[in-house]
Amino acid sequence: MRRKLVAGNWKMNGSLAANTLLLTEIKSGLNSNPDSAICDVAVCVPAPYFAQCQGLLNGAAIALGAQDVSSHEAGAYTGEVSTSMLQEFDCRYVIVGHSERRAYFAESNELIAQKTVRALQAGLTPIVCVGETLAQREAGQIDSVVAEQLNVVLAAIAVSDLAKIVVAYEPVWAIGTGKTATPAMAQEVHAMLRKQLQVKNAEAAAQVRILYGGSMKPDNAQELLAMSDIDGGLIGGAALKSADFLAIIQAA
Numbered sequence: 001m002r003r004k005l006v007a008g009n010w011k012m013n014g015s016l017a018a019n020t021l022l023l024t025e026i027k028s029g030l031n032s033n034p035d036s037a038i039c040d041v042a043v044c045v046p047a048p049y050f051a052q053c054q055g056l057l058n059g060a061a062i063a064l065g066a067q068d069v070s071s072h073e074a075g076a077y078t079g080e081v082s083t084s085m086l087q088e089f090d091c092r093y094v095i096v097g098h099s100e101r102r103a104y105f106a107e108s109n110e111l112i113a114q115k116t117v118r119a120l121q122a123g124l125t126p127i128v129c130v131g132e133t134l135a136q137r138e139a140g141q142i143d144s145v146v147a148e149q150l151n152v153v154l155a156a157i158a159v160s161d162l163a164k165i166v167v168a169y170e171p172v173w174a175i176g177t178g179k180t181a182t183p184a185m186a187q188e189v190h191a192m193l194r195k196q197l198q199v200k201n202a203e204a205a206a207q208v209r210i211l212y213g214g215s216m217k218p219d220n221a222q223e224l225l226a227m228s229d230i231d232g233g234l235i236g237g238a239a240l241k242s243a244d245f246l247a248i249i250q251a252a
């Protein structure tokens with residue numbers, strides 16, 4: 001049985017004041033609801049706020065995560081943030097290959113695979129994002145695009161690391177648009193991804209959590225999370241509102 005994971009991706013949002021308010025509200029919401037301990041919760045915050053959020057989350061059942069990491073270990077890579085820096089702030093998760101990084105920062109499948117390997121070497125849990133654009137969906141290329149994105153990562157990691165990754169299926173056309181994949185549409189892709197993981201190792205594939213992301217909200221979370229291969233959510237906009245984020249955790 002896979003334990004569900006609800007991870008917030010704050011993207012480039014937040015401020016010292018807003019983060020304090022948001023995390024204080026989420027913590028008190030979780031504390032007042034014993035049921036919510038049944039799933040894992042994480043927030044992936046902008047790097048400048050690691051120290052602040054580490055302090056705010058001290059003792060809370062909410063893990064800290066990053067939204068990206070360098071594929072390099074250390075050195076002359078201006079602007080990059082390394083896995084060891086993430087570890088110093090107790091980050092447990094790191095998102096790699098988000099579609100916004102792929103689209104706006106030209107991240108390739110190969111670079112994303114290198115970042116995944118680097119994260120695993122550091123003992124971080126990579127949340128590997130895959131997903132097709134609307135044009136690719138309409139051209140009937142969902143399976144080939146998403147399978148290729150995952151395959152390049154799978155080829156780069158050791159079988160013994162397979163169970164340590166989290167995969168997130170985020171159809172690009174559903175991100176920030178208010179359009180959500182129907183539970184059946186999402187489940188179909190998740191099942192396909194699970195099959196692909198099984199080719200590498202069946203036992204580990206059964207343990208890998210596959211999250212859905214793309215306009216997940218309190219009013220659609222429950223039906224999405226009820227699908228057999230949807231093991232949680234990667235939440236953008238709704239992770240910035242404590243009531244919405246708590247409602248999604250509750251649905252999980």
Ligand SMILES: O=C(CO)COP(=O)(O)O
Pocket residue numbers: 009098170174175176177178213214215216234235236237238
């Ligand atoms: O990109 C996402 C999470 O990584 C999803 O964003 P939204 O929930 O805002 O659609």
